[in-house]
Amino acid sequence: MIRTCRSSAVALLALTLLALPGPAPALAATPDPAEPLVPGVPGAGRAEYPMDTPDQVLPPDRADHGEPVPVPVPAPTGEVEELVEYLPRSALAAACTAKTGPHQRRVERLLKLKVDGKQSRADCEAIRAFQTKQGIKPANGYAGPVTWSRAELLAARPNPNAAGRCPVRSYVVACVDLDRELMWVQKGTRVTYAVVNIRSGRPGYRTRTGWHSIYWRNKDHWSTIYDTPMPFAQFFDGGQAFHGVYGQIATPVGSRGCVNLSYANAKKLWDVLRKGDRVYIWGKRPES
Numbered sequence: 001m002i003r004t005c006r007s008s009a010v011a012l013l014a015l016t017l018l019a020l021p022g023p024a025p026a027l028a029a030t031p032d033p034a035e036p037l038v039p040g041v042p043g044a045g046r047a048e049y050p051m052d053t054p055d056q057v058l059p060p061d062r063a064d065h066g067e068p069v070p071v072p073v074p075a076p077t078g079e080v081e082e083l084v085e086y087l088p089r090s091a092l093a094a095a096c097t098a099k100t101g102p103h104q105r106r107v108e109r110l111l112k113l114k115v116d117g118k119q120s121r122a123d124c125e126a127i128r129a130f131q132t133k134q135g136i137k138p139a140n141g142y143a144g145p146v147t148w149s150r151a152e153l154l155a156a157r158p159n160p161n162a163a164g165r166c167p168v169r170s171y172v173v174a175c176v177d178l179d180r181e182l183m184w185v186q187k188g189t190r191v192t193y194a195v196v197n198i199r200s201g202r203p204g205y206r207t208r209t210g211w212h213s214i215y216w217r218n219k220d221h222w223s224t225i226y227d228t229p230m231p232f233a234q235f236f237d238g239g240q241a242f243h244g245v246y247g248q249i250a251t252p253v254g255s256r257g258c259v260n261l262s263y264a265n266a267k268k269l270w271d272v273l274r275k276g277d278r279v280y281i282w283g284k285r286p287e288s
Contacts, residue, residue, distance in 0.1 A: 037086035037102075037145075037252045040138045044084040073220050073229035076246050076263045083136040085146045086252050094140050096124040101143030102252075106286070108143075110151035119143070149197045149250035152180045160184045160195040165282055172277045174214075174242075176200070176259055178207060179283035181250075183242075183259065185272050193272045196265045199245075200285045202254035212236040212279040219270055230258075232266040236279045242269060254285050 091097040100119040101107070108115045111130055113123055124141030131139035134150050160182060161168075166175035168189055176183045178200050185193035200207040214234050221233035221243065233243040240257045244266030259281075261269060 035088040035090065038089055038092075040085045040087040040092055040140070040142075040144075041082075044082060044137075071220060071222060073222065073231040081248065081262055081264075083134065083146050083150065084248065085131070085136055085138065085142060085144045087138075087140075087142050087144060091140070091142055092138075094142075096121070096128055096141045098124065099142060101147070103145060103148035103286070104143045106143075106148050107151055110148075110155050145250040145252055146248065149181060152182060153195065153197050156180065156182055156195045160191065161186065161189075166280055169278070172273070174236075174273060174277060174279040176207070176279065176281040177283055178209070178281065178285050181285060183261075185269070193269060196261060197249045199249045199251065199255050199260040201240075201257040202285070203287075205254070205256040207240060207255075207257055207259060207281060207285070208237050209281045209283070212281065214273055214275050214277045214279065217270075217273075217275060231263060232270040234270070234273055242266065242273075 087097070088099060091099045098119055098121075100117065104119060104123075105115055105117040107113075107127060108117070108123065111126055113126055114120075119141070123143075126141075127143055127147060128139050128141040130151065131137075131141070131147055136146055136150065156162075160166075160177075161175065161184075165177060166173060166184075166186065168186070170188060172185060172187050172192070174183065174185050174193075176198065181198055181200060182195050183198045184191055184195040214236050216235045217233065219232050221230045221241075222228065223230060230241070231244040233241045235241040240259070242259045242261060244263040245260045246263060249260060249262055
C-alpha cells in the first residue's frame with residue numbers, strides 16, 4: 001500500500017468576531033501563546049481536502065501493487081488564491097492591532113522597520129499599509145504567516161540565491177530554502193523557475209535536508225490510504241514530494257514532510273523538472 005504525505009490543514013469552525021473597544025493601543029501587547037490563530041476573514045481558509053495524511057516511510061512500490069487506474073485529480077474551485085491572514089480571535093475586529101505577531105521580527109526586517117520584535121503604533125501602520133497594497137485581508141497590521149511569506153517572496157524575487165546557499169551546478173537544481181519557506185529552480189546561475197512560496201514539514205515531520213533526486217512523478221497522484229489528491233506530485237526522498245494543495249500555502253502549521261506549493265505553481269513546476277533532477281534543501285521552517 002502506498003503511504004503518502006499530505007499538507008497540513010487547519011480545521012476551521014464558525015468564527016465569532018470579538019470587537020475591541022476603541023482604537024488599538026500604541027504599545028505592544030504580548031501575544032498569548034495559548035490563543036490559536038484563525039483566518040481573519042470568516043469562512044476563508046477552508047480546505048477542500050482537509051485530511052492530514054502521514055509521511056510515508058518507504059518510496060512507492062509499483063512492483064507489488066501494479067500501476068493504478070489513472071484518476072485525474074480535481075482542479076481547484078477558486079480561480080485566484082486569496083491572501084487571508086491568520087490572527088488571534090481577540091484581534092479579529094481591530095482596525096490596527098497592538099498584538100505582536102509570530103513573525104514580527106521577520107516582517108520588521110523585510111519592511112525596513114526597527115527590528116525589536118515589538119509591535120509599535122508605527123509598526124502597525126507600516127504593516128497595515130503593506131497588507132493593503134498586497135491585498136492581504138484583513139489589513140490590520142498583524143505580522144502573521146501570510147504577511148511574512150508575501151514579504152519574503154517579494155524580497156527574494158530579484159535574486160533568490162543572493163546568499164549563495166543553493167549550490168550552483170551545470171545541471172538543474174531545485175532549491176528549497178526552509179528558512180524563508182521559498183523554492184526556485186536554477187541551472188548554473190540562471191533561474192529557470194521563478195521563486196515561489198512553499199510550506200514545509202512541521203516539527204516531528206520535518207522536510208529532510210541535503211541532496212535528493214526526483215525519482216518518481218505522478219501528476220494525478222492520490223493517497224491510497226486517505227483517498228486524498230496530491231496533484232503534480234514529484235517524489236524526491238521516500239514519501240516526501242513536491243505537490244500542489246488546494247488551500248493557502250502560508251498557514252500557522254506546516255505539512256507532514258512534503259514541500260507544498262499552490263496548485264498553479266505545482267502545475268508549472270511539473271513542466272520544469274524531470275525524473276533524475278537534483279533537489280537541494282537547507283534550513284529549518286521557522287516556528288510560528
